[in-house]
Amino acid sequence: AQTVTQSQPEMSVQEAETVTLSCTYDTSESDYYLFWYKQPPSRQMILVIRQEAYKQQNATENRFSVNFQKAAKSFSLKISDSQLGDAAMYFCAYRSAKKKSSGDKLTFGTGTRLAVRP
C-alpha cells in the first residue's frame, strides 16, 4: 500500500517570503500522480498543483512550484512571494496510474498548517 508522509505539522512564513513544504511517499509503482491540495479555514479543499511521475520537468502554477525527486520519492511544494491568503492546511496526495477503477482514489498525507505573518 502507498503511504504519504508530511513531517512538518506546522510552518510559518513572513509575507512576501518563500516557504517550502515537504512531502515524501512510498510506493512500488513506477507510474503515478502527485498532488498538493490547500484547505483554507473555509474548509473547501482546492487543488494547487499536480505532477505526473513520468514527467521529469517540475510542475509550476504561478507562485507555486514543486521539486519532484522520483528516486528519493520526494515531492516538496515551494510557495514564492507568500501572501496572507496562502494561510491554510496543505495536503500532499498520491494517486496510482493503474487503469483499474480503484486506481482513482487518492492517498493523503497528514497535512502541514501554514501560517503567514504580516
Add this chain to the structure above:
Amino acid sequence: DVKVTQSSRYLVKRTGEKVFLECVQDMDHENMFWYRQDPGLGLRLIYFSYDVKMKEKGDIPEGYSVSREKKERFSLILESASTNQTSMYLCASSFRSRPPSPLHFGNGTRLTVT
C-alpha cells in the same frame, strides 16, 4: 463551476443513532468519495464509488456503509453512531479519466456524536 454539496455543515447525534450524510454533485462525475479528516491523521478514505451501485472499501470502512443509487448522489451511513466517529467528513467527486481529473470537494460536515 462544479458544485459538490453536503447536506449539513454541522451535525450532532447521539450514540447508537443511525446517521445519514448526503452528498450531491452536479457535474456528472463517475467517481465519488467519502473521506474522514482528523487532526494529525489527515484525510483517510472510508469508501468510494466509481459508478452507480458500485462501491469499494477504502482504508477505514469499519462502522460505515454507503449507497449510490443515482450517479449524482453518494450517501454515507453510520449504522450505529459511536463517539469515535466524531470527525469532519468530506465528500469529493471526479471524472474517471487519464490523466486524472482533479477531485472536487464539498465543504465538509462536522459530525459530533455524544
